[in-house]
Amino acid sequence: LYGGNSSNEGQLLVKYDNTWTTVHSDHFSTKNQAVVCRQLGFRHGGEKFSKKSIYKNSPFWLILKCNGKEQNVGQCNSIKTQPFSPFDRGVSVFIKCYEESDPELQMTVSLEGDGKVIVHRQGKTWEICSSRWSDYQGNSLWDDVTATTVCRMLNKSNGTAKHLPFASQEFQVTANNIQQVYCPRGASHLGDCFYGRLDFENSMLSPWAPGNCNEAVMHSTYRGGVQCSN
Incomplete structure (x- = not known):
């Protein structure tokens, strides 16, 4: 580097x-x-x-x-x-x-009633994109492996990924959305995962900067949720 x-x-x-x-x-x-x-x-x-x-x-x-x-x-x-x-x-x-001193290693998570994942980082919250645009081959990176990482942070053993429909009239570019996240199998904390952006116009920005979940079809987008089990 x-x-x-x-x-x-x-x-x-x-x-x-x-x-x-x-x-x-x-x-x-x-x-x-x-x-x-x-x-x-x-x-x-x-x-x-x-x-x-x-x-x-x-x-x-x-x-x-x-x-x-x-x-x-x-x-x-x-x-x-x-x-x-x-x-x-x-x-x-x-x-x-990331190293131990970075804020991503201190992140926590919580779930809303429908299982939607909320990521807490440096006093702010993020949601996770789970549309089909999550990687360049058209495959969602919001999968059971990444969902299991979230559930392990909640002291559960396994997780099943949920793709929750999200319809909003708000300007999503101002929202905190994690556009790309990939967790290697076996990860037990989101600080052990890898992050990037979807939108090419803003690819120079940090993955933690505000952004859309689906810049192509804003009314047809999804958020990452989980179903945890022991």
């Missing part, structure tokens, strides 16, 4: 053919991010965002697609190169891998 304020954050560079290479944010999922933080030796979750590259010596873009289970990026099932374009200089991947 290059150019960050500490060793756990910065621009993602990958050594490819013995050359340090910048990584394109196009289709860079939260599962990719999990592999990067794991390879770097970090034990918790993290977050990703995009902005203009600060590394000037990369000969091309690297495009990564991982399933989240790999131990290093060299094991990812798709690693491709892409020539630079003058139109995409602002789409480099930046990553922060």
